Amino acid sequence: MIRPTYAVFEHQLVAYRRTWRGSVLSSFLLPVLFLLAMGFTVGGYVDRAGGLSVRYVDFIAPGLLASTALQIAVGESTWPVYSGFKWHRMYHAMQATPVRVTDMVRGHIGYVLLRVGLSAAGFLVVMGLFGTLHSAWAPAALPVAVLVGLATAAPVFAYSASISTEGLFAVLLRVAVIPMTLFAGVFFPVGSLPLWARILAYVSPLWHGVELSRAATLGTATAWGVWAHLGYLAVWSVVGYLLATHRFRRRLAD
Amino acid sequence: MSVAEPLIAAHGLVKRFGDFTAVAGIDLEVRAGEAFGFLGPNGAGKSSTMRMIGCVSPPTGGTLRVLGMDPVRAGSAIRARLGVCPQQDSLDPELTVRENLIVYARYFGIPRKVARQRADELIEFVQLTERADDTVEPLSGGMKRRLTIARALVNEPAIVLLDEPTTGLDPQARHLVWERLFQLKQRGVTLVLTTHYMDEAEQLCDRLVVMDGGKIVAEGSPRQLIERYSTREVVELRFAEAALDTYVGKLEGIGERLELLPDRILLYAADGDLAVAAVADRALRPSSVLVRRSGLEDVFLHLTGRTLVD
Numbered sequence A: 001m002i003r004p005t006y007a008v009f010e011h012q013l014v015a016y017r018r019t020w021r022g023s024v025l026s027s028f029l030l031p032v033l034f035l036l037a038m039g040f041t042v043g044g045y046v047d048r049a050g051g052l053s054v055r056y057v058d059f060i061a062p063g064l065l066a067s068t069a070l071q072i073a074v075g076e077s078t079w080p081v082y083s084g085f086k087w088h089r090m091y092h093a094m095q096a097t098p099v100r101v102t103d104m105v106r107g108h109i110g111y112v113l114l115r116v117g118l119s120a121a122g123f124l125v126v127m128g129l130f131g132t133l134h135s136a137w138a139p140a141a142l143p144v145a146v147l148v149g150l151a152t153a154a155p156v157f158a159y160s161a162s163i164s165t166e167g168l169f170a171v172l173l174r175v176a177v178i179p180m181t182l183f184a185g186v187f188f189p190v191g192s193l194p195l196w197a198r199i200l201a202y203v204s205p206l207w208h209g210v211e212l213s214r215a216a217t218l219g220t221a222t223a224w225g226v227w228a229h230l231g232y233l234a235v236w237s238v239v240g241y242l243l244a245t246h247r248f249r250r251r252l253a254d
Numbered sequence B: 001m002s003v004a005e006p007l008i009a010a011h012g013l014v015k016r017f018g019d020f021t022a023v024a025g026i027d028l029e030v031r032a033g034e035a036f037g038f039l040g041p042n043g044a045g046k047s048s049t050m051r052m053i054g055c056v057s058p059p060t061g062g063t064l065r066v067l068g069m070d071p072v073r074a075g076s077a078i079r080a081r082l083g084v085c086p087q088q089d090s091l092d093p094e095l096t097v098r099e100n101l102i103v104y105a106r107y108f109g110i111p112r113k114v115a116r117q118r119a120d121e122l123i124e125f126v127q128l129t130e131r132a133d134d135t136v137e138p139l140s141g142g143m144k145r146r147l148t149i150a151r152a153l154v155n156e157p158a159i160v161l162l163d164e165p166t167t168g169l170d171p172q173a174r175h176l177v178w179e180r181l182f183q184l185k186q187r188g189v190t191l192v193l194t195t196h197y198m199d200e201a202e203q204l205c206d207r208l209v210v211m212d213g214g215k216i217v218a219e220g221s222p223r224q225l226i227e228r229y230s231t232r233e234v235v236e237l238r239f240a241e242a243a244l245d246t247y248v249g250k251l252e253g254i255g256e257r258l259e260l261l262p263d264r265i266l267l268y269a270a271d272g273d274l275a276v277a278a279v280a281d282r283a284l285r286p287s288s289v290l291v292r293r294s295g296l297e298d299v300f301l302h303l304t305g306r307t308l309v310d
Ligand SMILES: Nc1ncnc2c1ncn2[C@@H]1O[C@H](COP(=O)(O)OP(=O)(O)O)[C@@H](O)[C@H]1O
Pocket: A254, B017, B020, B021, B022, B040, B041, B042, B043, B044, B045, B046, B047, B048, B049
């Protein structure tokens, strides 16, 4: 049944209608500025050194697209979810209605994915304007970004529903999000990393998203094949979703 | 569900949290159109009971039927017909008053147009028209409470569950809430509420149970309970000269019963003035004397040996 799920999604949309202006800066302008700054300044040095087979800006743009998806997914799955249990108690309000836990998780993640999709679409347009799209597959980078969003939002939903102090968000950022952003192939090929770090990159969902995203906008082959990367992200998504519903149930049960 | 079947029926209902028993086997029935109350101090198990009735907390033992259905198996169907005002507010502070109602109505699958219309009616009912398009965050506690009550009515529920609807409100805000609840009651809405304010229970409840330590210690209408467990009048005596307990022996035999509280002595008597005269006869000099009618507070004190609100 879609209805209560949709009502949860709609609630978030009503809130977004009030706050979207404030989020444009962080979820669109900053990533774009970052792309331009890195791509055209750092890129100048990198291209002169000639280590890559493509322009640096072309290399990092699809990576930044995937990492933007990750940032937004994490941002929208941490505080808002935690607050839904602890402060605003939004989930407790829903619990007293016909809304079920699966509706809460699906409806809210659905909204997070909408946010990821909107930012990714804007980012892709900017990428096009700056001539970084080199393949007819480029539009596929959008669903890839959404999939990266799902593969990260779902487990983070589970995390946010489990912790009882906000301090643990800093741990999530330091242990998972920041290392992933730095070492999962967004800024340089993981091939240049030592083996142990490369393995960590392979474990992270972001690296697989970056591979797919790059394949889409550059028309190049991926490291492990498209289906392997898609499958890996699907595993994160499904396991994350199951964990999230489990943790939500736990949190609301007493 | 037959006409005669109660809307809520609990038998031997138990709620345990680990080793701790919050609700220790209670029996109760609530019939359509009744205003039913749980009166008891903090920790009595009122919220735990309400949450089981509200189908958000599964019973640990006993049987419970709400609207003729089993809360564990038909939770979602039951919740669709309940209105809940939880003890702790759960409004969305970033949305406006109106948006809070509409968003919540949508959880019940109410079409958008109907939701808007009901939101307008309910905003008027709880007297928030002027604040309808303001965000909830800066509203006063009383306004938030009224909005929560409005929200509980958005699905035109068969039963409204109110967990401490006025706790923490100032007297004026409390009276405004009582007024609204009284109107609901007059419209024939079935109300189930918890409170630790005896005046609230007396004013709003047709029938109530007194809860203490997870058990129901008495049941009846406010008037029945007072008749059964207290005398018609009470004399409150304060003494300034010596420790209160030294007077207990000296007052023996006056009235039917005596209660020693930290700051005063209560004498229970059918006729308060006669009791006061008897005190004077014994040459005792209280620093203050107050004769009043018995209330639920006295019922509670008699049943548990403790006062309701400390
Ligand atoms: N989720 C819970 N886990 C453990 N103990 C709880 C929980 N909820 C309530 N209790 C305990 O159960 C007792 C009854 O609580 P409650 O039903 O909230 O009482 P009341 O609403 O009458 O104040 C209290 O001692 C409280 O600490």
